[in-house]
Amino acid sequence: MRIVVAEDLYLLRTGIVGLLEAYGHAVVGTAATGPETLDALLTHRPDVAVIDVRMPPTNTDEGLTAALDARRQVPGLPVLILSQHVERLYARELLADQAGGVGYLLKDRVFDGDQFVDALERVAGGGTALDQAVVAKLFERPATGTRLGSLTERERSVLALMAEGLSNAAIGERLFLSEGAISKYTTTTFDKLGIHDDGAANRRVLAVLAYLDADRSAD
Numbered sequence: 001m002r003i004v005v006a007e008d009l010y011l012l013r014t015g016i017v018g019l020l021e022a023y024g025h026a027v028v029g030t031a032a033t034g035p036e037t038l039d040a041l042l043t044h045r046p047d048v049a050v051i052d053v054r055m056p057p058t059n060t061d062e063g064l065t066a067a068l069d070a071r072r073q074v075p076g077l078p079v080l081i082l083s084q085h086v087e088r089l090y091a092r093e094l095l096a097d098q099a100g101g102v103g104y105l106l107k108d109r110v111f112d113g114d115q116f117v118d119a120l121e122r123v124a125g126g127g128t129a130l131d132q133a134v135v136a137k138l139f140e141r142p143a144t145g146t147r148l149g150s151l152t153e154r155e156r157s158v159l160a161l162m163a164e165g166l167s168n169a170a171i172g173e174r175l176f177l178s179e180g181a182i183s184k185y186t187t188t189t190f191d192k193l194g195i196h197d198d199g200a201a202n203r204r205v206l207a208v209l210a211y212l213d214a215d216r217s218a219d
Helices: 010-022 034-044 062-073 088-095 113-124 132-138 153-163 168-175 179-193 203-217
Strands: 002-006 026-031 048-052 079-083 102-106 128-130
Touching: 002 010, 002 034, 010 026, 010 113, 026 034, 034 048, 034 062, 048 062, 048 113, 062 079, 062 088, 079 088, 079 113, 088 102, 102 113, 102 132, 113 128, 128 132, 128 153, 153 168, 153 179, 153 203, 168 179, 179 203
Parallel strands: 002 026, 002 048, 048 079, 079 102, 102 128
Antiparallel strands: none
16 A cells, blocks of 8 residues: 555654555655645545644644545545544544545554554545544434434444444454344444445445434534
8 A cells, every 4th residue: 555644753653654664565655744744645645644633833633634635635535543532523524525434543542553554454445444432432422313313222333333444244243243143234224324325425434424413413
C-alpha cells in the first residue's frame, strides 16, 4: 500500500513509518502540521493515510479537518485517525459521507503491529476500523422511538461489531455463533433499518450512520 503518515510528534511519526515499511508498505509522504497533511493527501492520493487529530498550528483538530477536506475533494479517500481521546463528533463527521474507508483508533490501545496493519488494510479496502472504546462511546445511549428501537439485543451487538469493521466470520467468533447465524442477523438488521443492497453503498457504514443519526436526534 501507498501510505501518508501525518503525526506532529517526531518519534511517533518515525516509529509509524518504520513499522509500515517493515510490513512491506511504502510511505509516500509525511506531515507534521494540518496544512502539510492536506497538501500530502491531495498530492499523493495514497491508498490510505494515518492521521493524528491534534496537530499544529493550534493543536486542536487540524488533522481531522485536513482529512475531511481531502475526502471532500477526493471522495472515499481512506483515512485512519489516531487519537488520544474518544470524540463522538469526530467519528460522526468521518462517517457522514457514507463512503466508507474510515478508521478511528486510540493511540494507547494499539497493542501490536499486526493489529494496526490489519486495521489499515480494512480501511484501505473501503471498510471501517473503529476501536472498541470508540464504538462504546458512539453506542452509549441507544435510540428509542426509531427503527433502532426495533433491533434485538443480539442485533445491536452485531451492529456494534460491524462498526469495528469486523467480518461476519470475525463477529461470529466474538459472539460464539456460526458465520451463517451472523449473516442472518446482519440481514435482519439491514432490513429493520431500511438499508437495501444497491450494489454501490457500503451497507455496514450506512447501518452505523443510522444509529448515529438517531442518537444525534436525541441530543
